[in-house]
Amino acid sequence: MQVTESRTADPAGLLAALRRVLPADGLLTAEAERRVYECDALSNYRAWPLAVALPDTVGQVQALLRLCKEHGVPVVPRGAGTGLSAGALPRTDGILLSMTRFDRLLEIDPDNRVARVQPGVRNLAVSEAAAPLGLFYAPDPSSQFASSIGGNIAENSGGVHCVKYGLTTHNLLEVTLVTMDGELLTVGGGGLDGPGCDLLALVTGSEGMLGVVVEARLKLLPLPESIVLLQAAFPDLERAGRAVMDIVAAGVVPAGLEMMDQVAVEVVEGYIQMGLPVDAAALLFCELDGATAEVEAQLERVQALMRACGGYDLRLARDADERTRLWAGRKGAFPAMGRVSPDFYIVYATVPRRHLAGILRRIGELAAEYGQRVATAFHAGDGNLHPLILYDGAVPEQVERTEKLASRILDECLAVGGTITGEHGIGAEKIDKACRQFADPVLEDYFAVKRAFDPSGLLNPGKAIPTLTRCAELRGSHVHHGHLPHPELDRF
Numbered sequence: 001m002q003v004t005e006s007r008t009a010d011p012a013g014l015l016a017a018l019r020r021v022l023p024a025d026g027l028l029t030a031e032a033e034r035r036v037y038e039c040d041a042l043s044n045y046r047a048w049p050l051a052v053a054l055p056d057t058v059g060q061v062q063a064l065l066r067l068c069k070e071h072g073v074p075v076v077p078r079g080a081g082t083g084l085s086a087g088a089l090p091r092t093d094g095i096l097l098s099m100t101r102f103d104r105l106l107e108i109d110p111d112n113r114v115a116r117v118q119p120g121v122r123n124l125a126v127s128e129a130a131a132p133l134g135l136f137y138a139p140d141p142s143s144q145f146a147s148s149i150g151g152n153i154a155e156n157s158g159g160v161h162c163v164k165y166g167l168t169t170h171n172l173l174e175v176t177l178v179t180m181d182g183e184l185l186t187v188g189g190g191g192l193d194g195p196g197c198d199l200l201a202l203v204t205g206s207e208g209m210l211g212v213v214v215e216a217r218l219k220l221l222p223l224p225e226s227i228v229l230l231q232a233a234f235p236d237l238e239r240a241g242r243a244v245m246d247i248v249a250a251g252v253v254p255a256g257l258e259m260m261d262q263v264a265v266e267v268v269e270g271y272i273q274m275g276l277p278v279d280a281a282a283l284l285f286c287e288l289d290g291a292t293a294e295v296e297a298q299l300e301r302v303q304a305l306m307r308a309c310g311g312y313d314l315r316l317a318r319d320a321d322e323r324t325r326l327w328a329g330r331k332g333a334f335p336a337m338g339r340v341s342p343d344f345y346i347v348y349a350t351v352p353r354r355h356l357a358g359i360l361r362r363i364g365e366l367a368a369e370y371g372q373r374v375a376t377a378f379h380a381g382d383g384n385l386h387p388l389i390l391y392d393g394a395v396p397e398q399v400e401r402t403e404k405l406a407s408r409i410l411d412e413c414l415a416v417g418g419t420i421t422g423e424h425g426i427g428a429e430k431i432d433k434a435c436r437q438f439a440d441p442v443l444e445d446y447f448a449v450k451r452a453f454d455p456s457g458l459l460n461p462g463k464a465i466p467t468l469t470r471c472a473e474l475r476g477s478h479v480h481h482g483h484l485p486h487p488e489l490d491r492f
Helices: 011-021 031-035 058-071 123-133 149-155 199-203 237-249 262-272 292-308 320-331 333-340 353-370 396-415 431-437 440-453 468-475
Strands: 051-053 075-078 095-098 105-109 114-117 172-178 184-188 212-219 226-234 256-261 282-290 312-317 343-346 374-379 387-391
Touching: 011 051, 011 058, 031 051, 058 075, 058 095, 058 172, 058 212, 075 149, 075 212, 105 123, 114 123, 123 149, 149 212, 172 199, 184 199, 226 237, 226 292, 226 320, 237 256, 237 282, 237 292, 237 353, 256 262, 256 320, 256 353, 262 282, 262 320, 262 333, 262 374, 282 292, 282 320, 292 312, 312 320, 320 333, 333 343, 333 374, 333 387, 343 396, 353 374, 353 396, 387 396, 396 431, 431 468, 440 468
Parallel strands: 051 095, 075 095
Antiparallel strands: 105 114, 114 212, 172 184, 172 212, 226 282, 226 312, 256 282, 256 374, 343 387, 374 387
16 A cells, blocks of 8 residues: 655645634644654654644544545544554654544443443443443453543453453444545444444454544443452462463353463562562462352362462452452552563563463563563463563663564564464554564455555554565565565555
8 A cells, every 4th residue: 555645735734724624722733732642652652743633523533534635644543542552653744633532421321231432432431331320341451541442442452351251342333433535434333243244343453544433332241240359379380371271171251361470470569568479480360250150150160270280379359349459469560560660661462372381481581581571461361461571761772672572572472373462453563573473465455455445545554554565575575576576566
């Protein structure tokens, strides 16, 4: 796909046109204002946009996209900015389109268990509004107190409970989006199975490259009758990994199955001081929910399996307060890192569960090789790893070494049949690694989809989908007679 370069010889003219269609305070052009939007949560990648647009109606979004297409100016959609893959990294020649003013929870339909929301609504706000009706919204990323539904859709976010309840794509019924042409397009429907091609799944996780989400219908679930949380320590990674495999093999479907390695346990205990077993090589958290009789039967089974795998110091939480205290160990992992390190770099990847112990061991070896401390806290139930590399961003050598280490970790995950993403997208950060993961035929399909939705290539260019030329260079592909393979395909 060919990215259209800016054709406007008069940026001031474009900005004047945008001011006519946006609210009085809806276009930010001052240096200090643009700097606020220079990055998402991955601050290693930074750029200042030409301007920041803050529309508050669908019509304004449509008008903005039409104007930008007319002028050949790229548009980068942005939610709350909590993404960790530089998916909302601005273009210096483009408009940063912030959807934060689309923050209305439009409707909760308890009979059909549906919430209708604008994209700027916080993830947690949906469950808070649904709770009095006995319902909740299942996807719960660690950033749920701040991340927006639009961003969750763009990244196909998951969370602790994705093992049982799935990712955003499994809890989404319908999305209304605006294309680069300014066309209003609705995909999905009121039921779980809509007619025709499943464009909803295509849009979910597309990182704002196909359209700008302006409304969504979310699936709500009944609050479970009973919830328990079990924590167990393990003397080595192999036995902790075996416990994960055995729980799943036994037919138990936990609401959440989380793990922390020893480094993470030590750092977290220093932060929250709740008596975590710092001698443990791994700490496993298993949450069970459902009908009370079912939960009790599963709890007995899980406890037996954990003990059979060498689990010790088992702790059980039955009520909400107890679960909150026990979950504090796992959920305190990220904030705890700020206590021991100026910065940390989060690597997101997913591996088959059977390789968890081996990958964790390999991460430890790589950490020693690069002379850096790495703490790992992650969704063990679906093999979704979150190694946290501790470093000092003020030291250029450490930044460079950290990025190399992160790259090596991703390579190791790919080598065992894993993926470079889990629930946080590719963005600009992992676009080179995508060349390792995806073969040319897959990329060709990506380009075809992109052309169908955005022929001008102006929506969030340079993210998620690497160019075939770039991949050929990274793979060391042979060029025949001055031509790359598949010369009929557009390159961008």
